[in-house]
Amino acid sequence: MSSTPILELSRVARHYREGETRLDILNGVDLQLYSGQTVALVAPSGAGKSTLLHIAGLLERPDDGEVFVAGDATSDMDDNDRTLLRRTAIGFVYQFHHLLPEFSALENVVLPQTIRGLDGREAARRALELLDYLRLGARTRHFPSELSGGEQQRVAIARAVANAPHVLLADEPTGNLDPRTAEHVFATLMTLARNTGLAALIATHNLDLADQMDRRVTLYDGRIVELA
Numbered sequence: 001m002s003s004t005p006i007l008e009l010s011r012v013a014r015h016y017r018e019g020e021t022r023l024d025i026l027n028g029v030d031l032q033l034y035s036g037q038t039v040a041l042v043a044p045s046g047a048g049k050s051t052l053l054h055i056a057g058l059l060e061r062p063d064d065g066e067v068f069v070a071g072d073a074t075s076d077m078d079d080n081d082r083t084l085l086r087r088t089a090i091g092f093v094y095q096f097h098h099l100l101p102e103f104s105a106l107e108n109v110v111l112p113q114t115i116r117g118l119d120g121r122e123a124a125r126r127a128l129e130l131l132d133y134l135r136l137g138a139r140t141r142h143f144p145s146e147l148s149g150g151e152q153q154r155v156a157i158a159r160a161v162a163n164a165p166h167v168l169l170a171d172e173p174t175g176n177l178d179p180r181t182a183e184h185v186f187a188t189l190m191t192l193a194r195n196t197g198l199a200a201l202i203a204t205h206n207l208d209l210a211d212q213m214d215r216r217v218t219l220y221d222g223r224i225v226e227l228a
């Protein structure tokens with residue numbers, strides 16, 4: 001295990017105002033994530049999981065504290081640099097796939113790569129390889145509406161890792177799937193992380209799935225607490 005975490009949150013704080021009251025959602029979050037490590041974030045609704053994932057993914061800035069990506073502090077970066085770093089280093093999977101409905105599975109995986117500047121043909125080659133790896137080789141020309149829920153979510157995973165990020169952040173990625181499909185999609189994620197050195201932080205309510213991950217953490221009083 002390398003000594004520099006690929007992702008580190010240090011004393012991260014985030015509060016929201018609700019009228020006169022201040023809600024301290026994150027209140028000194030410390031979390032270190034290493035390459036190839038899979039971490040389950042298990043906490044009740046409203047505990048701040050999405051907020052934490054947004055901050056970890058550089059989509060939001062914390063009110064205090066620092067997010068390091070591969071050892072580099074991100075708080076002083078301007079929005080442009082943060083966006084570039086996010087596109088190369090971080091992949092997201094959400095509860096709902098958010099695929100573009102008018103594009104095929106293949107095109108959905110090609111797009112983030114061409115946006116990043118990769119040549120279309122090379123992007124398509126990589127997309128086909130990824131979709132094949134996720135056992136979607138026979139579905140590449142299908143539109144999202146022609147795919148099952150599990151297939152849609154596997155395309156979303158392929159899209160999330162299309163630019164070979166170091167970190168995958170997922171917010172209830174199997175929350176919308178039946179238990180068998182959830183298990184299959186989750187197994188795909190685990191295999192991907194373990195075979196590619198990807199670090200994955202996955203918010204889930206599913207304790208069976210959390211048990212299959214390397215580490216389990218929760219949010220308590222706005223801080224990260226390790227679970228057994």
Ligand code: ADP
Pocket residue numbers: 016017025043044045046047048049050051052
């Ligand atoms: P979780 O993902 O664990 O369900 P969230 O991070 O979505 O939790 O939300 C944590 C808390 O912060 C909730 O009480 C939510 O209502 C509140 N919250 C989230 N976003 C905002 C916002 N933009 N303004 C005010 N309160 C918010």
